[in-house]
Amino acid sequence: MGVPTTITPVTVTPEPATPPAVSRRWYDGAAAHAVLVALLVVALYPIAYMIGTSFKAPQEISNNIDIWPREFTPGNYAEGWAGIPGVSFGRFFFNSMVISVGVVVGNVVSCALAAFAFARLRFPLRGVWFALMIGTLLLPHHVLIVPQYVLFNALGWIDTPLPLIVPKLLATDAFFVFLMVQFMRGIPRTLDEAAAIDGCGPYRRFFHVVLPLTKPALVTTAVFSFIQTWNDFFSQLVYLNDLANYTVPIGLRLFLDSSGQNAIAPMFAMSVLSLLPVFLFFLFFQRLIVDGINTSGIKG
Known part of the structure; x- marks a missing residue:
């Protein structure tokens, strides 16, 4: 027979209760707010x-x-909308809208194509061309005004919207090209490879694979292009001479030139109206703008 085994009871000492975390004091949040x-x-x-x-x-x-x-x-709005003799302020709104929409379309299409080439295609001296494109960001805009004016004057484009729209069709805004390149580099290349196996060429890969996934960057480019063009004063003042071709920023300046102190109130009224398109455009695409900036900013 075996020797009976004595089992010694084990006493478990309960661990001291963890004190609850000190809650944040209410006035800390109130101060931040x-x-x-x-x-x-x-x-x-x-x-x-x-x-x-x-x-x-x-x-x-x-x-x-x-x-x-x-x-x-409230009559300031009616007086301001009447504009100056012969031209209503609605004409200035129409001119600004035509130029802004043309710039948005040109930037979105051309910059997307250029960015796709730099980000997804391989061609000789791609790095050199990309570096030269980034280097154009260092050129002040005012340095290019004189040679551009001489060129557009020779083409007969002065006093038309063409000098403000046509260059955007050639991907001249390097910042937006860089923004889209950074975004497209974050798209997995396996999607391109799968599309190539299915027989898609570069154009079909661009339109059916990359472009739909680049919507946040496209919207960001569209919104910032619209805001910059709508608020631009210098370029539009250089290339537009006829009063009927003036845009909103130049039209606002005319209130001070035409009537002096008495036209300040209508000028403020038209300034309020001029903010509405920009505010609505930004508000409608706010979520996609944030997604485009955040995604393109963290991708290497």
């Missing part, structure tokens, strides 16, 4: 002042520095 609200107020104050001034009477603008007017004058 207060700072954000203060920054928001500073950022939105110019817009609020512009909207309020657009409803002020001309004699009140210099006497009332408050945001909101003492007496609302």
Whole structure:
């Protein structure tokens, strides 16, 4: 018979309870929100002042520095929309829209094609051409104005939208080409290989594989092209001479030249209206803009 085994009971000492994490004090969050609200107020104050001034009477603008007017004058919008004798402000809106849409289409199409070549195709001296393209970012825009003006004048394009639209069809904005190149490099190359096995050539791979996946970068290019063109003053002032061909930025300047102090209120009213297309365009594509910038920024 075996010797009985004595089992010694084991005493388990309970571990001390972990004290609950100290919750964040409520005033820490309140302070952060207060700072954000203060920054928001500073950022939105110019817009609020512009909207309020657009409803002020001309004699009140210099006497009332408050945001909101003492007496609302909605007639500033009708007076501003009437523009100057012979040309309404609606004409300026139409000209800006034509040029902006043409620039957006040109940039999106040409920059996408150039970016696809740099990112997905192999050709001699690809790195050299890409470096030269990036190097054009170092050239100031004002340095190119004189030779471009001489060229466009020889072609008979002065005082037409062509000098502002046609160059965009040649992928002249290197920043947008670089943006799309960075985005396309993040698309797996296995998709191209699978498409090539199925018999797709470069054009079909571009239109059916790469282009649909590049939508955030395309939208980012479209939005920033629209904003830059809509707000451009210098280039449009150089190439457009006829009053009927002027755009919104130049039209706003005419209020000060034509009537002086008395036209400031209509100028503010038309400034408010000129912000609406940019604001709506940006608001509608806001999510895709953020996706395009974030994705293209983190890809090497």
